[in-house]
């Protein structure tokens with residue numbers, strides 16, 4: 001049995017990953033509210049998880065990936081353990097991931113995301129260039145927000161990636177807002193994938209809340225890049241279901257907008273697809289939920305046992321990285 005081109009086993013794995021990412025985000029919020037020392041900026045991506053997970057389904061551990069701050073809870077799909085993710089979030093495991101909250105972990109091909117938004121995309125393009133020059137078949141994927149997508153660093157990366165035919169996929173995670181600014185205020189075009197034409201590579205807009213569509217398109221774009229066909233742009237339409245941060249009062253939102261988007265939440269949507277296909281039953285949903293909750297709880301406990309780094313740890317890592 002298949003869902004589109006997704007084999008049943010893979011579809012069930014994706015479902016499990018969607019639940020895991022959601023519960024990990026919830027846990028992060030709970031920890032920050034309970035004053036567990038965490039990274040100060042809890043930028044949750046509730047409802048945006050299908051994009052990173054649909055992409056990671058086609059990435060190897062040695063491929064390069066730059067996520068957004070919202071989708072860092074999906075990094076288990078690139079090989080990080082839940083414990084390591086939460087230990088990083090608790091600022092305990094920082095030297096091992098490069099001493100930065102943005103996750104720089106070459107063992108998982110993770111390019112650090114930058115707090116200065118967009119500065120990380122040229123780094124990702126550099127990784128794609130390295131992959132090409134060293135004649136490996138690695139690819140680099142850079143995921144960034146709709147607000148970030150207008151920065152000059154992204155434009156320059158796209159120009160270079162096109163000219164050098166880099167094995168790279170650019171992904172705009174259009175969650176409709178950059179803090180309080182709606183995406184339609186920032187762009188004179190409605191279809192952000194149209195930008196690809198100007199650079200000379202393919203572009204496509206997908207429903208980022210439909211993991212099946214993301215999976216199919218990501219497969220095509222990543223396979224093409226890996227085979228030497230050059231870069232591409234995927235504009236994934238989604239929605240930031242929560243505030244910019246949990247403290248955001250969201251007074252800039254039109255009435256009813258959030259409620260409408262909750263109806264398109266990728267998690268129950270995919271659950272319904274799997275149930276209709278007979279791959280998932282009510283009992284499986286409840287069982288998986290319980291199992292994953294236990295895994296996330298255990299990871300949170302373990303993460304809080306990881307000692308805080310010492311200055312020596314940082315120095316050791318810095319020297320080792322050189």
Ligand SMILES: Cc1ncc(C[n+]2csc(CCOP(=O)(O)OP(=O)(O)O)c2C)c(N)n1
Nearest residue numbers: 070115116117145146147148175177178179
């Ligand atoms: C270069 C830069 N400008 C401004 C900021 C402040 N800032 C942090 S998050 C954010 C919104 C980014 O919007 P978007 O790229 O759409 O990502 P989203 O938060 O929606 O995931 C801004 C403006 C920053 N961190 N870096």
Ligand SMILES: [Mg+2]
Nearest residue numbers: 145146177178
């Ligand atoms: Mg945004």
